[in-house]
Amino acid sequence: MKKLKENVRLRIETQGREIARILENYSDTEIGKVTVKHLMGGMRGLQAMVCNTSYVDPQKGLFVGGFDVPAFSGKTPEEILYLLCTGVFPKKDALTELRDELAKRHEVPRHVWPLLRNLPKDTHPMTMLSMGILAMDSQSVFKQKYSEGIPKKEHWEYTLEDSLNLIAKLPELAAGIYRIRFFDGELISYAPSLDWAENLVHMLGIETADSSFADFMRLYLVLHCDHEGGNVSAFTARVVNSALSNIYYAASAGLNGLAGPLHGLANQECLRFIQRIHDQLGKSPGKEEIRSYVLKTLDSGNVIPGYGHAVLRATDPRFTAFLKFSGKYCDTTPYLQTVKDLYAVVPGLLKTYKGGKVANPYPNVDAISGTLLHYYGLEHFDYYTVLFGVSRILGFCAQNTIARGLNQPIIRPKSVTNKWLLDFLGKA
Numbered sequence: 001m002k003k004l005k006e007n008v009r010l011r012i013e014t015q016g017r018e019i020a021r022i023l024e025n026y027s028d029t030e031i032g033k034v035t036v037k038h039l040m041g042g043m044r045g046l047q048a049m050v051c052n053t054s055y056v057d058p059q060k061g062l063f064v065g066g067f068d069v070p071a072f073s074g075k076t077p078e079e080i081l082y083l084l085c086t087g088v089f090p091k092k093d094a095l096t097e098l099r100d101e102l103a104k105r106h107e108v109p110r111h112v113w114p115l116l117r118n119l120p121k122d123t124h125p126m127t128m129l130s131m132g133i134l135a136m137d138s139q140s141v142f143k144q145k146y147s148e149g150i151p152k153k154e155h156w157e158y159t160l161e162d163s164l165n166l167i168a169k170l171p172e173l174a175a176g177i178y179r180i181r182f183f184d185g186e187l188i189s190y191a192p193s194l195d196w197a198e199n200l201v202h203m204l205g206i207e208t209a210d211s212s213f214a215d216f217m218r219l220y221l222v223l224h225c226d227h228e229g230g231n232v233s234a235f236t237a238r239v240v241n242s243a244l245s246n247i248y249y250a251a252s253a254g255l256n257g258l259a260g261p262l263h264g265l266a267n268q269e270c271l272r273f274i275q276r277i278h279d280q281l282g283k284s285p286g287k288e289e290i291r292s293y294v295l296k297t298l299d300s301g302n303v304i305p306g307y308g309h310a311v312l313r314a315t316d317p318r319f320t321a322f323l324k325f326s327g328k329y330c331d332t333t334p335y336l337q338t339v340k341d342l343y344a345v346v347p348g349l350l351k352t353y354k355g356g357k358v359a360n361p362y363p364n365v366d367a368i369s370g371t372l373l374h375y376y377g378l379e380h381f382d383y384y385t386v387l388f389g390v391s392r393i394l395g396f397c398a399q400n401t402i403a404r405g406l407n408q409p410i411i412r413p414k415s416v417t418n419k420w421l422l423d424f425l426g427k428a
């Protein structure tokens, strides 16, 4: 991984110089204000951290290394990992080197399997993924080197080492979880001739007639890779890693946030929502019937899964990329048709719902991803967020390797009490 490491080093040095210049000249410059609403409202909209792996523009969506979704969605996950870590796409030899490194490190340590097999049969696959990763912390090179007293400036090298070890093992781990949780537990062997995404598809062992499944998996793993720094999972991973907890601890913690229905679990919730529509209205409901169903859902106080976002204010380009893929490769199934009908109906309803309170009435990536997984024969909804997690770990690893390279300090905002606030506001 010489080339990857050299380019990560370059990026850290460049960013380090930028940060030094910014701090030297603007340390005390105000870039916004903190309101009481920020304190009480989950800090949404508060610009309070820096993340250079990716950026979410409210209108244009996700940018990775300056490339928007249409520009990077045709790449492979390995190329995206390289881009996240270095800010540039790999040349051919660097890509080959990275692929070889991942292949060399693919094997999940043996002690992980009995741990996962001994869990209760109804354990959620996200719990299994999080536990499987946590159990690999015993192999952390960073942890070992830290206990030997390596200097701070070397922290990133061993975070990168751990990151590659972890990422390389994800196809085997995630596929193994699928086989243990939903089949007879028999694992399928890794195939050295296949790439990272193809191996995941291969080891899942799903009988699918459609050869575009591996192309879809590549797209899926690319589109979910990162979504800047403040979302629940990335932020959690970052906070945990800022205490110099190794990447296994950080990734496992981030995944526990991703497992929430307002975050990564929304993709399974979306398909469940569509299934409930079909159960109640039949397999090809009309738009008017869908409209009434959505209104009923809102009136009962529930959210419409797959719609809305804390940062985006337009249709998520990742949703659009999946829609485009489905138009090219997938027959229109009843589920896919309902995804399109919901897209035609829901934004209009959410725009006026609660007097226009919903900040973003448009679909996010989760509004379609589960439906496509189902199309390719992945019928176990509970598994969907595992694939989201496999991809998002690319972002966790890149963000935290860079953070260690920049020697970013422990994250520790100050909280206040109601009494402090009331005193400050002069209302005590």
Ligand code: CMX
Pocket: 044, 231, 261, 262, 263, 264, 266, 298, 302, 303, 304, 305, 306, 307, 308, 309, 310, 311, 357, 358, 359, 360, 364, 365, 366
């Ligand atoms: N359906 C119904 N109501 C919605 C809504 C939706 N899809 N999206 C937002 N609202 C409501 C909120 O619940 C909130 O109502 P209250 O003030 O009564 O609590 C109000 O609109 C304002 O919320 P907001 O500022 O627009 O959105 P937030 O930043 O608070 O929340 C999100 C963002 C994603 C949690 C929210 O839109 C939501 O719950 N969406 C459905 C779940 C979903 O798709 N999550 C996946 C997001 C992508 C990801 O992180 O993976």
